[in-house]
Amino acid sequence: MASQTLSPGIFPENYRFLQQQVYSQVGIVLADDKHYLFESRLGPIVKQLGLASVNDLCAFLHKEQNAEIAKQVTEAMTTNETYFFRDPAQYEIIRTTLLPKLMEEKRATRSLRFWSAASSTGQEAYSLAMLLLEERMQSWNIEILGTDFSSKVVERARSAIYEQIEVNRGLPTSLLVKYFNRSGMEWKLNEVVKRMARFEHIDLRNSLSALGPFDLVFCRNVMIYFDAETKRNIMKGLHSTLFRGGWLLLGGAETVFGLDEWFERKAIGNSTVYIAR
Numbered sequence: 436m437a438s439q440t441l442s443p444g445i446f447p448e449n450y451r452f453l454q455q456q457v458y459s460q461v462g463i464v465l466a467d468d469k470h471y472l473f474e475s476r477l478g479p480i481v482k483q484l485g486l487a488s489v490n491d492l493c494a495f496l497h498k499e500q501n502a503e504i505a506k507q508v509t510e511a512m513t514t515n516e517t518y519f520f521r522d523p524a525q526y527e528i529i530r531t532t533l534l535p536k537l538m539e540e541k542r543a544t545r546s547l548r549f550w551s552a553a554s555s556t557g558q559e560a561y562s563l564a565m566l567l568l569e570e571r572m573q574s575w576n577i578e579i580l581g582t583d584f585s586s587k588v589v590e591r592a593r594s595a596i597y598e599q600i601e602v603n604r605g606l607p608t609s610l611l612v613k614y615f616n617r618s619g620m621e622w623k624l625n626e627v628v629k630r631m632a633r634f635e636h637i638d639l640r641n642s643l644s645a646l647g648p649f650d651l652v653f654c655r656n657v658m659i660y661f662d663a664e665t666k667r668n669i670m671k672g673l674h675s676t677l678f679r680g681g682w683l684l685l686g687g688a689e690t691v692f693g694l695d696e697w698f699e700r701k702a703i704g705n706s707t708v709y710i711a712r
């Protein structure tokens with residue numbers, strides 16, 4: 436029988452090292468059974484460095500102390516899944532409840548500030564921009580900030596260029612035709628929408644208060660990756676960036692309890708809104 440060399444997999448000490456590395460760099464907790472995830476996500480970095488395995492990559496990180504590769508490893512382990520108008524019920528309550536309220540409250544300044552915290556490749560921020568244009572708010576002073584830990588996704592968000600598969604997800608055809616221009620296999624967002632949002636590299640675990648005040652903060656589908664203490668600190672930080680009465684929206688399936696001192700939790704339609712006290 437032909438002998439077969441089985442890959443030893445990630446050694447336990449290397450697995451722990453990678454878990455710690457990701458936790459200390461971005462706050463994400465990766466469980467003990469994510470070997471496949473590490474192998475598949477770190478494979479391209481292993482290859483790029485001409486190494487043979489994730490174990491070799493760990494040895495490289497120990498030996499070289501290379502900050503750039505360490506960052507690449509952490510970024511590879513973040514999940515950047517996003518799409519246009521994700522969780523449409525939330526955009527609907529922004530349209531029907533939040534915007535009429537803000538138009539009334541802010542009619543003197545006509546200035547509104549929005550933040551897509553953990554914006555990934557920008558679909559969340561640009562969906563909001565398109566919604567505001569559809570609601571004929573172009574004469575208002577509107578600022579949309581998108582931020583993410585990963586510089587790679589921040590660069591992509593800034594480019595505002597999307598692949599066919601990305602515009603097929605969640606974006607109504609009418610808005611695709613109205614706000615995007617086709618360029619070969621890709622779609623470029625037009626300048627009017629693009630200029631409404633700007634993107635920065637920000638770690639949510641850092642002090643956030645200087646970014647505010649905002650009327651609405653999206654912090655969706657990222658809290659699930661953090662431990663209880665990190666979640667609580669981030670929620671406190673997000674609160675510090677909101678106007679009193681400003682809205683925080685978490686992911687449709689996310690709930691954070693024990694925040695009554697900072698937020699009133701309110702069900703509007705089928706969604707839950709966290710209103711800053």
Ligand SMILES: C[S@@+](CC[C@H](N)C(=O)[O-])C[C@H]1O[C@@H](n2cnc3c(N)ncnc32)[C@H](O)[C@@H]1O
Pocket residue numbers: 461462463513514515516517518521552553554555556559582583584585588637638639640654655656657686
């Ligand atoms: C799953 S995506 C969510 C994107 C978008 N909010 C949505 O719901 O469609 C999560 C994003 O959170 C970012 N992220 C993870 N940890 C972070 C941290 N500590 N600070 C800032 N961004 C972080 C990741 O880089 C990733 O792009």
